[in-house]
Amino acid sequence: MAAESAARGGTDWLDAVAFDERGLVAVIAQDAASGRVLMVAWANAEALAETVASGQAVYFSRSRGRLWRKGEESGHRQRVTEVRMDCDGDAVLYRVEQAGGIACHTGRESCFYRVFRDGQWQAVDPVLKDPELIYRR
Amino acid sequence: MAAESAARGGTDWLDAVAFDERGLVAVIAQDAASGRVLMVAWANAEALAETVASGQAVYFSRSRGRLWRKGEESGHRQRVTEVRMDCDGDAVLYRVEQAGGIACHTGRESCFYRVFRDGQWQAVDPVLKDPELIYRR
Numbered sequence: 001m002a003a004e005s006a007a008r009g010g011t012d013w014l015d016a017v018a019f020d021e022r023g024l025v026a027v028i029a030q031d032a033a034s035g036r037v038l039m040v041a042w043a044n045a046e047a048l049a050e051t052v053a054s055g056q057a058v059y060f061s062r063s064r065g066r067l068w069r070k071g072e073e074s075g076h077r078q079r080v081t082e083v084r085m086d087c088d089g090d091a092v093l094y095r096v097e098q099a100g101g102i103a104c105h106t107g108r109e110s111c112f113y114r115v116f117r118d119g120q121w122q123a124v125d126p127v128l129k130d131p132e133l134i135y136r137r
Numbered sequence: 138m139a140a141e142s143a144a145r146g147g148t149d150w151l152d153a154v155a156f157d158e159r160g161l162v163a164v165i166a167q168d169a170a171s172g173r174v175l176m177v178a179w180a181n182a183e184a185l186a187e188t189v190a191s192g193q194a195v196y197f198s199r200s201r202g203r204l205w206r207k208g209e210e211s212g213h214r215q216r217v218t219e220v221r222m223d224c225d226g227d228a229v230l231y232r233v234e235q236a237g238g239i240a241c242h243t244g245r246e247s248c249f250y251r252v253f254r255d256g257q258w259q260a261v262d263p264v265l266k267d268p269e270l271i272y273r274r
Contacts, residue, residue, distance in 0.1 A: 010256065013253065013256060013257050013258055016258055026163055026177055028165055028174055028177065030174055034172075035171075035172025035173075036172075037165055037167055037174065037230055039223065040163055040165065040223060040227075040228040052253055082252060082253075083252070083253040084249040084250075084251060084252050084253070085249065085251045085253070085258055086176065086177060086248040086249050086251075087241050087242065087243055087245075087248040087250070088248075090177075091177040091248075091249075093174055093249045104224050105224065106224055108224075111223040111224040111225075111228075112221040112222065112223050112228075112230045113221075113224070114221060114222045114223075115219060115220070115221050116150065116189055116219075116220040116221070116222070119147065119149075119150060120149070120150050121150055121153055121222055
């Protein structure tokens with residue numbers, strides 16, 4: 001993951017990504033150490049390019065309509081150790097080192113903290129840090 | 138993952154899923170043993186309901202416009218050991234036991250077989266079985 005690598009190859013690699021009609025591709029963030037799936041978000045071409053150039057996970061926030069540098073508010077940045085793409089090019093995988101061990105805005109390690117059990121969704125993972133403390137300014 | 142569980146709780150749990158305007162939710166399949174992210178696909182309410190009832194991964198194929206019971210052609214079924222949902226309800230995680238150790242239609246373990254390296258996507262995972270043999274009828 002180096003800016004020089006991205007520069008060397010130009011941006012031809014972005015042509016292989018099957019962005020949807022909104023110009024977005026699904027991105028999964030996976031903890032590089034534990035293998036835990038942390039979150040799913042979206043990226044546009046600019047977000048992918050900045051991710052591979054900076055080595056920090058960048059997404060596109062659909063709700064805010066702009067680039068989302070993960071951790072810009074929470075401090076819970078993601079250092080990207082590997083970027084992969086799937087067979088049809090419409091999904092990308094970031095393998096990351098998760099700052100603080102917290103990816104979710106609820107203060108949990110992973111956004112996937114609810115498991116389907118006994119006919120309902122049950123929150124099974126602990127809140128590691130109070131969101132009010134995470135987002136306090 | 139049992140049909141009785143789904144029946145006990147009715148289908149209220151489906152109301153918590155934030156299906157998009159197409160009635161779909163993103164689904165990640167992760168190998169339960171290795172933690173490898175195998176694929177990303179989509180599910181509608183029917184696919185989710187059948188998945189939790191049958192314990193076999195069911196998706197909705199956008200290209201075919203119908204339910205896709207993973208492995209129906211390839212034999213590479215996925216037994217679902219756990220279903221999780223993310224914080225905003227628009228992504229679901231299936232933890233699976235992957236039949237044949239092959240999830241991808243290219244004959245590879247994972248659809249994420251291309252890694253971004255030296256400015257380009259490089260296929261780094263081996264083809265475990267020739268797709269022509271997988272899909273031979």
